Amino acid sequence: MSIDHNQTLFPMLTTVSHLAPDVKGRDAIIQTKGLRKAYARDRVILNGIDLTIRSGERVALIGSNGSGKSTLLKSLIGLHPISGGSVETLGQSFERAPSGKQRQALRRQMGFVFQKHCLVQRRSVLSNVVHGMLGEAGSWRAFCHHTAPTPWRDMALETLDNVNLASFASSRADALSGGQQQRVAIARALVRGPKILIADEPAASLDPVAGRDVMSLFARLCQDAGITLLFTSHDMVHATEFADRIVALKAGNLFFDKPSSKVTQSDLAEVFHA
């Protein structure tokens, strides 16, 4: 019996079920030109990446372990210096690294969600979401919902409602399941109304059902609010289903950049083939 290895690698790949937004005329919200990053002189991780992401797009970044996905995300938000080329994110353009002021401006307009949600476990769910306002005010008062201004608490409650967790507002974070905690992390990232949401493997530590819930929540909330979503994933079903576009990295290069509806099994097999 012959085995179709592509089918085995990506068994549930289906066609995209949502309508991709028409973003052609929209502004570029992220743009890199010849972006290079090397942590050491002889180890180039990103080798001249040209990438444009337009406002309102939902983009999945894929590639093998170590292909540079997280490095690219960090470069786009100025979390580490780049080695060459340029980045323009939300109108802040920089070469080696953003200035302190640019970094602040970027943080104010972006939300972040990571595989490990980093909630403060002893605090309430509401306090954790209110904490998302910290960058807005630069104030310790945002840390605890008892001392936060009422409009912030209201906003945090509304955002918790959007992720279907309003009834858990006063529970301690550590009383929630992993999937629920990741939804709190999404609320914390969304509470300030960011223009871009960056998510690094947001579903990686969740079971298939919770992971799917979280990804579908991301896609829906970002689409409803017109937020640009850029996420990394090793789950090709998530990438094809919840992103309008897939950008693949391989050996330091941009291997392909296509609408998710056009990505084939063999494209994916090639990305992950050594």
Ligand SMILES: Nc1ncnc2c1ncn2[C@@H]1O[C@H](COP(=O)(O)OP(=O)(O)OP(=O)(O)O)[C@@H](O)[C@H]1O
């Ligand atoms: N701070 C660092 N210092 C030195 N090398 C690093 C650093 N961060 C990442 N690297 C190296 O850069 C390469 C790309 O790492 P990166 O985390 O960007 O890959 P990735 O595609 O996100 O991987 P994964 O899918 O496993 O999360 C790896 O070889 C990694 O060891």
